[in-house]
Amino acid sequence: MDQDPDTTPVRSSCATLRLLGCFTLHVDGRAVYVPPTAQRLLVYLALHRQGGSREQAAELLWPGLPRARAAAGLRSALWRLSRRSDRQLVADLDSSRLSLAEHVDIDLQAATRYAVGLASGMRDDTPGPEIPSQLREDLLPAWCDDWLLDAREHFHQARLHALEAVSRHHRRDGRMCEALIYAMTAVEAEPLRESAHREVTAVHLSEGNTAEALRHFESFRRRLRRELGLPPSAGYRHLVAPYLGRPVDAR
Numbered sequence: 001m002d003q004d005p006d007t008t009p010v011r012s013s014c015a016t017l018r019l020l021g022c023f024t025l026h027v028d029g030r031a032v033y034v035p036p037t038a039q040r041l042l043v044y045l046a047l048h049r050q051g052g053s054r055e056q057a058a059e060l061l062w063p064g065l066p067r068a069r070a071a072a073g074l075r076s077a078l079w080r081l082s083r084r085s086d087r088q089l090v091a092d093l094d095s096s097r098l099s100l101a102e103h104v105d106i107d108l109q110a111a112t113r114y115a116v117g118l119a120s121g122m123r124d125d126t127p128g129p130e131i132p133s134q135l136r137e138d139l140l141p142a143w144c145d146d147w148l149l150d151a152r153e154h155f156h157q158a159r160l161h162a163l164e165a166v167s168r169h170h171r172r173d174g175r176m177c178e179a180l181i182y183a184m185t186a187v188e189a190e191p192l193r194e195s196a197h198r199e200v201t202a203v204h205l206s207e208g209n210t211a212e213a214l215r216h217f218e219s220f221r222r223r224l225r226r227e228l229g230l231p232p233s234a235g236y237r238h239l240v241a242p243y244l245g246r247p248v249d250a251r
Contacts, residue, residue: 014103015089017046020111020155021137027089034081037061041077043140045090046106047151051099060147108139112158119161126169129178131185135159138189160186160193167199171206179203192224198236210243 018024025032062070111134117123139152167182186196197220204213237248
């Protein structure tokens with residue numbers, strides 16, 4: 001069975017931390033339960049792979065608490081992590097700075113490299129009709145922590161750009177089914193993203209399905225007006241105008 005590109009196989013001597021979709025931790029190939037407070041600490045360290053001070057971690061993960069209580073919460077989370085695995089997950093436990101141990105693999109890192117490579121045209125191995133696992137889900141979408149928002153948006157945008165780039169690649173090569181799959185996946189991930197909708201329309205037009213292209217454009221225009229009070233861009237309107245035989249007004 002083929003493996004997803006840029007996916008590092010699980011080694012028997014490492015820990016793997018999954019942050020896309022949901023939180024899971026495997027150590028030496030075995031799933032490990034991690035309490036919620038310790039999960040948040042692991043995620044924080046995964047997003048700050050170079051490490052950070054104990055004070056910064058405590059302040060960010062236990063906001064609004066007095067410094068002493070936040071520090072106690074951090075010590076408790078570290079203790080809980082040490083009890084969950086024979087392998088040390090956090091390096092330099094006695095140091096003033098905390099970082100993940102080097103043997104911890106993080107799916108987000110490989111997925112980001114993969115998505116950026118696709119979006120920038122730096123990869124030659126364009127994926128086929130099945131969406132690769134690295135492009136299917138966002139960073140912990142069910143979590144509501146403010147400190148996670150920027151990292152989530154960073155990967156979300158990389159994922160969307162990659163999906164659109166793969167769609168354009170397949171469309172240029174005449175593989176319209178694959179192109180539509182990737183374009184629609186981008187639309188589903190971000191329903192108000194015009195570039196994704198424009199790619200869906202372009203695929204329909206390339207297939208000669210003018211009615212479907214115009215229907216998709218009109219559906220997006222109504223939704224954009226209803227939810228944001230905005231018209232589609234001039235570029236999108238110009239794309240469909242020749243098939244209507246008239247300019248498309250900005251309404």
